Amino acid sequence: MQVYKTAGKSKKTLYNFNVIKYNYNIKKTGEIPKGVIRMKKIIAIMLALLMLLAFAGCGKKEKAKLKIINEELGAEQYGIAFRSGDEETCNYIEAAVAELVRSGKYKEIADKYPDIVNSLLFLNGTDVAKDDGALDLSKAGSRTFIQGIDPEYPPFSYVGDDGEYAGFDVEICKAACDLLGWEHKIFGVNWDQKLIQLDAKECDCVWAGMTILDTMKEAGYVISAPYFDNTQVVVVKDDSGIKSSKDLKGKVVAVQLGTSGEALLNGDLKDLKDSFKELVTCDSFLKCFTELEGGAVDAVFVDYPVAKSYIADKK
């Protein structure tokens, strides 16, 4: 036999066929080995156990204690936004809300939300509508009225324990629609796209703890009379040692994208923002609080009623 130097750089005899050791694993068709079935069962059981563990973990874990810093950082008011040129809808809604206030239904609903009841303007003597009483509610006709809400904004609008949308704004809108004989529907908007979605007629109004901004009026949106006095506050962990907004220097602060808090930090409170180490924007305020509790951020910049309701909920 002759010895060749092969490309593989190892000396081997030419006819040393060693092909048999390559087992190409050609399977018999049609049959699943028993071992595979058993293993699948085991994996399924393991996954089920993991899921149970996850649920159990969710149930019993104690949340970190949060507190609101007693410092009002920006006063603003909530209102309802309608498409530009849609004064008629706005007037009907305002008239219906005025009627609810007169009949006491408004107070009845508001009493269910103790965190916000004190700041509701209509219960403190402010007039609701510009042309109060001039409209005949029975002539509102029949139509579908789609309320655009942020589904993660308790206590104004959120998904309730029964899976249906709930909250103060949802209940008031529903009651107003009942008065007008309109069919009430809800559409969960993407908060940072809310006005675009309103323009696209995906909803007929944005009504979910929405702060009235000058830019909205400049852009031509019809804005209802303000119904709620709001302030921006800072929420921190109870044991963080942060006592005022001055202590936020060099800290990481979270805010929800598209909220008035974000607008404020980029506007009037720019100096405060520049003192932060970083301003993180989240897609919902619930995520901001999760980040705070999990220690990823030091403080959350949020509307007062939302903070109050969230903290009350956790107790």
Place this chain on the structure above:
Amino acid sequence: MTLTTMIQKMSEGLGNTCAIFFYTLLFALPLGVVFALLRMSKNIVISKLTQLIVSVLRGTPLMLQLLAVTYGPYYLFGMSISRNKLIPVVIAFSINYAAYFSEIYRGGIESISVGQYEAAAILGYSKAQTFIKIILPQVIRRILPSVTNEIVTLVKDTSIAFTVSYQEMFTIGKQIANSQTSFMPFVVAGVFYYIFNALVGFVMGRAEKAMSYYKQ
């Protein structure tokens, strides 16, 4: 806000977008090889287990995996959430993309005909030599177009990282769009993504050319 400031602000976020992109490629490309080899293992337990993992990773949304990796440890075990969001983001992206890459690799490796293994054996190549010197170069050449596909998708998927409050370019675009009530930032973001992908396409095209040293 002028267009220049807008572009400047968004370019600052582009660094974070690139960080996801490069780190994900750095980890996902090799991890995909590991997945592919485990998947082709002769040990049926290892092979089926890898198959299951890959099917879960491919069968659930990337957004869900991002949320699970970032907030899962906190919700389940009360561990603190990472301050540097890049870490959970890259972990989630890497394992997700590794799952896709592994299937591409497997397809490539299995497309090589048995005859080549036999020929290599006759010529006296060892198993490792056969794989590295004969199979792998052909596999890389064959899978390059599919890998380019995935890389292009990766560039666009980086915008999903906002789900876990990671501040990348598109997030900053959204912030500006919001405060300025303008659509312009989205146009800028689209141009950025397109340029990024054009670069990826160019580089991968050159790579394909470099690999085409022989025609089949």
